[in-house]
Amino acid sequence: MNTVVGEPEKLIDTNTITISGVDFRYGECSATTIKSLYTDTEPDGAGDDNDTLYGFIDVGEQSIYVNNSVGIHIMCATVLHEILHGILVTKGFLDVYDDENLVTALSYGLLDVLKTNPDLLKSLAKILCPAT
């Protein structure tokens, strides 16, 4: 599933994010939909009903969902956040893969580095993705 029925077009234009050789379907959806999907997946992990759920990764289903009703900066950080969860779990760091403080610090830190160093990001893209 790449697009949730009834949801607007995605802001981050990809259907798949490959993490450590594993393809994860990528989708964006409303706060209500993402909370419903998350609750279906993690019935005991949804936390306080008033919490805003920005996104989640379902490793078993190989899916990443991001809330598209937040600002684009938060969406970008959330994509990186879910990718970092995926890297940690696929690389066997099972003792820290769900450490939200660690993953959040790394995702916002990486986003900040990429945002404040646009030449670095362009250079990396040119080297790593020469066809683009």
Ligand SMILES: [Zn+2]
């Ligand atoms: Zn997380």
